[in-house]
Amino acid sequence: MRFNLGFFLREAAKNMRLNALMSITAVTTTAVCVLILGVGLLFSAHVESLIRQVGKDVAITAFFPENAPREQVDEARAKVEGYPEVAEVTYISEAEALNRFKETFSEQPNIYEGMDPGVLPASLEIRLAEPGASDTVAERLRSDGFEGLNYPQQAINRLDQVTGYVVWGLRAATVLFLVASVLLISNAIRISIFARRKEIEVMKLVGASDSFVRTPFVLEGLVQGLVGATLAALLVVWGNAIFVEWVQNQIPFIPISSAAVNTLFVLVLLIAVGVLIGVLGSFLSVRRFLRV
Amino acid sequence: MRFNLGFFLREAAKNMRLNALMSITAVTTTAVCVLILGVGLLFSAHVESLIRQVGKDVAITAFFPENAPREQVDEARAKVEGYPEVAEVTYISEAEALNRFKETFSEQPNIYEGMDPGVLPASLEIRLAEPGASDTVAERLRSDGFEGLNYPQQAINRLDQVTGYVVWGLRAATVLFLVASVLLISNAIRISIFARRKEIEVMKLVGASDSFVRTPFVLEGLVQGLVGATLAALLVVWGNAIFVEWVQNQIPFIPISSAAVNTLFVLVLLIAVGVLIGVLGSFLSVRRFLRV
Amino acid sequence: MINFDNVSKVYGNDSIALDHVDLTIDPGEFVFLVGASGSGKSTMVRLILKELEPSSGTITVNGVRLSSIPHRAVPRHRRAIGCVFQDFKLLPNKTAAENVAYAMEVTGQKRRAIRVKVPQILDLVGLGEQADKYPGQLSGGEQQRVSIARAFVGQPPILIADEPTGNLDPDTSVGIMQLLHRINRIGTTVLVATHDREMVDVMRKRVVALKDGRVVRDMVRGGYANEV
Amino acid sequence: MINFDNVSKVYGNDSIALDHVDLTIDPGEFVFLVGASGSGKSTMVRLILKELEPSSGTITVNGVRLSSIPHRAVPRHRRAIGCVFQDFKLLPNKTAAENVAYAMEVTGQKRRAIRVKVPQILDLVGLGEQADKYPGQLSGGEQQRVSIARAFVGQPPILIADEPTGNLDPDTSVGIMQLLHRINRIGTTVLVATHDREMVDVMRKRVVALKDGRVVRDMVRGGYANEV
């Protein structure tokens, strides 16, 4: 017997129309779950990206000896820029260092009044690609002859540690949301198919094969999952765009970025999740009642 | 006709036993939703508490004129401590100020080598109850004769703004979770009662009154909600205790505290939500089929 | 007791199930309702139970116009009518005994009374042994007898039976008809919709015949197929 | 065609529905299965359909032992048997015509063939007008006739009817029985479980009588109630 897609699609469509209450329930359940999942996903993505951003603000300052010659500075700079862990290197001359110092203590001029330009040494301000690499970089700097290093060892370590935990926690939460979604959606599907177990029995008794009975149910699950998940996914992506713009306007100093989220990926992922649960949930729920 | 609680309880118990699949589904759906809601609630509570904690670290430094007499210092201090917006006041003497300065620049001794003890002025370090009050406090300090003030105006404003948004966002998210839970649980209840609509019809046809039909269903909803929500609520509270302890051991510098969460309140709230949705959901779902 | 005054029932837009029916059944009467499949017998039963509203006309039961009964009072109306449904309408999650007991419970009767009465009634319809089986575990005829027992048990003033012997063998059918006869003798008004020609011919009761939704014959001591 | 060899069926632990039944029905035979309510007729039907497994004994249909049919091949077995179920077993979400069509669709027949055949069959059982109604909108007898039409439509080599006229008036019943007779004449093996004494007595076919799960009579040209 050939697979008659047209017939199965008509069957599925008819069932959804006649069991409208059930279909709507299945669709809203899927939509709500996918929505939560999507919001969780985006929240994770933004927080991870923010944390990375903060990590990039961490800098190591490496001081040059007093009156280091120009060539030494250039050479050292080139070397440091070559470190794989380093994102950006800025040279701070002695004059600049004094200016910065003055700015910091602008309200207490008596502190810097007597200072010579040469008191504060020139330095390299080194921003790292990963805050976790600070120890490695410090090691490299020392072995390359820098003696005066200034870096917020503890702050970096803490940031690094917290970053790790937060990222880990966010991923765990996302997985939990996923599991919850699977449970909730498949629960809804299971009850709605349970409500139709007698029909399944009758179909089997008049000679329908398992797959003949199953296919319209699975198609229903597919369509419901697709509709619910697509609605939710579009809502999530649209909401994300609005949110990012709002933050950029209202809290501009928060370095949020629409680049933190791969919109297409999220869209596809969420829809795939909805469809997959719809299809698998229907498949497995129907199977339970096919043993007639 | 008197209300026969015993009869209704027996009916509800029997139905749950016979529709075990449905009951289990209803209970797990409730549990999963309440779990998510509970985790959201606790997350909000901890984040709010952390943000408050960070807010408390914000300080305004008010400098005394050089060689201010002891009495002036004490008087000023008492005055500042009396401000309602102030949480804590610490006096930093000239000697202490120099020590701190030396610590900060410990790797560049040439900076402070020539400094006199009197170069850095004595000050009051003022911690605020609410970071938002910094402007008010600064105003008060100025009108009380302090001229040299050092406070991270911008950082405080930003922190204040972000705190507001985050708290607002967390509450909105909690409300959304609540709405989602209501939707998902009542969806599950609706389908499971839809599956039994024929039974409801028959009951009505043999002369049962609306309330006679409804009561066992509502009791079922109550018990399922109670069981699901209680399981989830206990899990949430237990998980919270474990989490707080873990953070305190592993990331001691994060000022997390079990006091951020009123365990009993969360427990009662979550169970109440589960029970309420179970009861109301059943009530409303049954009503739809009572029009026979 | 039961009065149809110019009652019509149209399902949807064009499916005429009852067509200007006038019928009066007095208290204590025993009436057979006969007619081909689809002639409107079950529709009459459903109208009397106020499961449906007529499209036009007035139905009066026990002196009360059904259209004037508010939703709240419908259960009381139904409790005055014992009904054997053509499709049994048993509760699948209750045993035979529990199904019968339910009809007493809805009227708020004492547990003790229920515990005494239910087994008696089940014995009467020959189901003493099957009391604790669920409908899904009973044969067609057994389910039908549970439905009959449930209709009897409350001793309602009106008893309606829609095809009560369709799934019963002739011997059991005779037993059920005798039971209906006895119940009628103690004053209950009995209306039986049936296709059982033998039974109708033997019992010589009032026979109302429907055809395409119209009353085409109403004889006091009729048979199933007397001339019109 | 159908063979029961020492078949017993016990439901649960103690509900003996069939008790060492031996029965052979040859191809092309027409057999009435009679017996009191609860005597095991429907159980035999369900065993033949492999809806149930016997507790002991062997059932052979069309030369194949049912116990040897794997789950995968059960649908094909059932398609060789048209069955009128005592409780109709119509699909509530399909109209009368769709219910009948479904039995052809499961066998993978062409849409064109279905569109021609279904209305013919529905006319045959007198439901031409009701083709587009859902089971919930049909009278009891009309539902029964849809079930009969569905059993016929695939022209299966075996036709089983469990109480096919329980909800039908005598005239319609005669029509259905004539239909069964005609179908039998073109070679179909027909097994009819029934309580319709008149029909059995008139048709004078082979009668197998069950009592408490045992075959107590098997006569070639019997009546409903011949002596044992």
Ligand SMILES: Nc1ncnc2c1ncn2[C@@H]1O[C@H](COP(=O)(O)OP(=O)(O)OP(=O)(O)O)[C@@H](O)[C@H]1O
């Ligand atoms: N809900 C409905 N919608 C449309 N038509 C209906 C509906 N219910 C019944 N009918 C039609 O009304 C007519 C009368 O139905 P009814 O059930 O009263 O017949 P009946 O006399 O009880 O028949 P039977 O002896 O077969 O049970 C039938 O033709 C049926 O198709």
Ligand SMILES: Nc1ncnc2c1ncn2[C@@H]1O[C@H](COP(=O)(O)OP(=O)(O)OP(=O)(O)O)[C@@H](O)[C@H]1O
């Ligand atoms: N699932 C079951 N569990 C327990 N007992 C059952 C089950 N199904 C049927 N029975 C019992 O088996 C016996 C035979 O049932 P069956 O349905 O075969 O009778 P039948 O001859 O078809 O009766 P009827 O004419 O009333 O339809 C009955 O007494 C019934 O109670």
Ligand SMILES: [Mg+2]
């Ligand atoms: Mg009827």
Ligand SMILES: [Mg+2]
């Ligand atoms: Mg049977």
